[in-house]
Amino acid sequence: MTSTLFTDHLAAWLVILPLLCAPVMVLLNRSKLVWLLNLVVSASCLIIALHILWDVSTGTVIHYAMGGWTPPWGIEYRIDGLNALVAVIVSAMATACAVYARKSVEQEISVHVHGLFYAAFQLCFLGLLGIALTGDIFNLFVFLEISSLASYALIAMGRNRKALNSAFHYLILGTLGATFFLIGVGLAFAATGTLNMADMALSLQDAANTPLLLTAFALIVVGVALKAAIYPLHLWLPGAYAYAPSVVSVFLAATATKVAIYVLIRCLFSVFEPDYMLDTFLPDILVVLGGVAILYGSLRAIYQEGMKKMLAYSSVAQIGYMVMGIGFLSAAGLTASLLHMFNHALMKGAMFMAVGLFVYRVNTATFDNLKGMGREMPYTFFAMVLAALSLVGVPGTVGFVSKWQLLQAALENRHWGMVMIILLGSLMAAIYVWKLIEVLYFQQPEKLRVQGVSSGSERIGRSPAGMVIALWVMALGCVYFGLDTDLSLHSAQYAVTELLQGRGN
Amino acid sequence: MDDALLLLLTMVLPLLGAIVISRLGRWPNIRELAGVLVAVALFAVVLNLYIDFRLGMTASIVLAEPFDGLPLAFSLNTLGLLFALVASGLWIVTTIYAIGYMRAHHEGHQTRFFAFFAVSIAAVMAISFSDNLFTLFVFYELLTLATYPLVTHSGTPEARRSGRIYLTVLMGSSIGLFLFGLLIVWSLTGSLTFTPEGILKGHIDDVWVAPLYLLFVFGIGKAAVMPMHKWLPAAMVAPTPVSALLHAVAVVKAGVFTLLKVTLFIFGPGLLSDSGAVQWLIWLPVFTILMASLIAMTRDNLKERLAYSTISQLSYIVLGTLLANEAGLFGASLHIVMHAFAKIALFFAAGAILVAAHKTRVSELDGLGVAMPITFGVFMIGALSIIGLPPFGGMWSKWYLAQGTLDFAGPPLAQYVLLGTLMVSSLLNIAYLLEIPFRGFFKKAPADDGHHGGEAPLPCLVGLVLPAAFCVYLFFSPEPFFDLLQAGASSVEVP
DSSP states (O other), X not given: OHHHHHHHTHHHHHHHHHHHHHHHHHHHOOHHHHHHHHHHHHHHHHHHHHHHHHHHTTTOOXXXXXXXXXXXXXXXXXXXXXXXXXXXXXXXXXXXXXHHHHHHHHHHSOGGGHHHHHHHHHHHHHHHHHHHHBOBHHHHHHXXXXXXXXXXXXXXXXXXXXXXXXXXXXXXHHHHHHHHHHHHHXXXXXXXXXXXXXHHHHHHHTOOOHHHHHHHHHHHHHHHHHHHTOTTSOTHHHHHHHHSOHHHHHHIIIIIHHHHHHHHHIXXXXXXXXXXXXXXXXXXHHHHHHHHHHHHHHHHHHTOSBHHHHHHHHHHHHHHHHHHHHHTTSHHHHHHXXXXXXXXXXXXXXXXXXXXXXXXXXXXXXXXXXXXXXXHOHHHHHHHHHHHHHHHTOTTSHHHHHHHHHHHHHHHTTOHHHHHHHHHHHHHHHHHHHHHHIIIIISOOOSOOOOSOEETTEESSSOOHHHHHHHHHHHHHHHHHHHOOHHHHHHHHHHHHHHHHHTTO | OOHHHHHHHXXXXXXXXXXXXXXXXXXXXXXXXXXXXXXXXXXXXXXXXXXXXXXXXXXXXXXXXXXXXXXXXXXXXXXXXXXXXXXXXXXXXXXXHHHHHHHHTTOSOHHHHHHHHHHHHHHHHHHHTBSBHHHHHHHHHHHHHHHHHHHXXXXXHHHHHHHHHHHHHHHHHIIIIIHHHHHHHHHHHSOOBOOTTOSOTTTSOHHHHHHHHHHHXXXXXXXXXXXXXXXXXXXXXXXXXXXXXXXXXXXHHHHHHHHHHIIIIIIOHHHHHHXXXXXXHTHHHHHXXXXXXXXXXXXXXHHHHHHHHHHHHHHHHHHHHHXXXXXXXXXXXXXXXXXXXXXXXXXXXXXXXXXXXXXXXXGGOTTHHHHOHHHHHHHHXXXXXXXXXXXXXXXXXXXXXXXHHHTOSSOHXXXXXXXXXXXXXXXXXXXXXXXXXXXXXXXXXOTTOOOOOOSOOHHHHHHHHHHHHHHHHHHHOOHHHHHHHXXXXXXXXXX
């Protein structure tokens, strides 16, 4: 009985498990216990997600009707290769963060809110997973809000008082985005009378009211673009990443924008016909915005004086690569975007983990205070170098794989200008990454650094093993998936084929 | 042993060496012993491969296949073996020399130094045996990264500044141009595997051959064709063993090697000469040869002068490549070997002068030859070999290059100008290289020198004498390399 309860409702467990655990965590509110529960839940979700990815990679699409209500009236979970891939990315990152979190959270968050912190973390995780799995566009909105609200709370827990400001900034812009999205969904509902995405796609084919649909389309795209921090709607991102607690920076940088990009892809290719885009200038706009984002983000990253801000602007640039891939409107371009979602999660996750370790040791991430830290923390530093090289796109790392794929797509469409921009972006990445390495390794520390001072019962003169292990797993992942692309490239290709075939393209 | 395994071992051995060396930091003597042992073992492996290859064996391995049709693959090949033999053989000499140099010069971070040196050699081995341009590109980049800590070894602001130039030029050119060219080739042909006759034929309009080739000439910054040469003088800030092995042999030769590979197996010499691209591309190396020689004459810093000499000599190889005929390509390949032995001798001598007499400028060398006869003698031999006089190995490569210019598929005037360039450049070589031993032996030392030291430490002397001896030896019996190249030439059809 249990086994069927479990296997039949596998997809639902992914969402229910974190949902059930979040209140338990608040009630427990014992730091270590909560951390352990967080780890167990995240890891179980990862296992389930991998299982689902395995299932759908044979070509089946999992349909799961929530509560037994048949779609299109009830909420349907419809899981194909793309959904499963995103779910795997999210849950893998959550697991890595869970391993990483304990010491970092102990240091950065005051002890009486640990339960709340992990509960919010689980809610954010649940929201992102839900977005990845659901086949109902209103349900998607609900999950989007769950994850967003949880992440506002998480960001606000940062120690720096600017965290409050950033969280508020994000709250305003995030709500704007969500509202746009909701109005768009409402208009689409008015035009089609359904909220199920597959059903909506069918009715859209012979819906006559084009102005209404175009408005819905525009609102949805803008709303999601805000969430995905696509240039020029990226303003909330640098502050949010820079002032959030380390663990939250890692998790959000690795997953939140990726999931928003997923929503964009899903809306553009599954819900609306790609013809809608062809009638508008959207593909060109996406390509151009992607290019601008790459240049702008990289340029701003070069001039940052703090490591977190630098990485945040680098994220703006990297999102540009994904957006550009979508704009190419080809299988190769989409594959590149999906691949970069996966790869960027790995490398930016690793980078932020390294930052977290530096913060743990010296309490700040500005370059002035980090001078020479690489020599004091060689293990952290070398793992960071691996991730940094992937950010540049050095061959043999994940960054190269996705850039290569994107360059192929650009060449296929004869976008010579974009080829130049991608290569230029790599060069600019090399500049800011090297600036970072120089600060960390070659510059002499200016002021005396107090080492080995006890804070409570723990010495902070050493890097905690859990944090270093999580960092190294991610960093080695950057190299492993750069050489063996079986999992990442092939599941991305597979997801794209499904995405395009599903629409009869 | 299985040849595929041996092939893998050429890359794994230095890497393992690097790990072992990095763990032995506390026992410098054992660390150095390990370094020499790894170098000798590597040379033995490469020699073994060479013998097997001459017996007609082939070997190939695929490490990984990140993209369909683009594996990280390695295989035995003529040019690669030539390059690997030279690099691994000279690594032994350099290691011995470096032991003396680093200790006498009181350099810090020696463990890091030897470890990254080994990593660089691993990258060089991977470059030599690359089976396709993609693999070559991957390890070309890795070589840049692995040598960066060696360039900035001293950690001074000047070293950091030079390191920045080094990275900017090498990575900028390789990502901006080389990778771009590689992508175009891939999108045109759907293949990057090195194939005799080249893969581009029939896929590209004649008009576009020269522009595409330009992407490679400039994109392969390690070949130091002007104006992509700035990194090499900058890299001279590194300790002398690095300048000697990496920036006179391994790294720069990796550049010309790559260019040679691209010419022979991606473009194909036939396509290059039929499309007429060579008619004006050839003037790029000509310009570099003359310009670099002229600049070298103005440089007072000994290592910098040698660096400009290297730039000029590298363009000999590029010139030979672009001649796109049998003698030219043969001479170019041979020059990789001959120049390696001669230039490493010159650098070792410069390092010995620095260690023993603390002199870096040419103008300070007056009369020093009396105190350091071996060092200056070796410098003399290296210089003569580079000039191309008998009885030194450098003569052979210049001989074939000169022959190549006369066979050049262009108007007779161009042939004579090319030949003239080689001759003029030899004269310039005499002017700026022989000045140094002349000053050392024939000029009077300034009275208040205060320096009465003798030769450099013994390991340095051993390192000095060996390459010089080879310069002579290779004049009398260049057969091993001749035969290897001729065996290779039969597989490469040259018009």
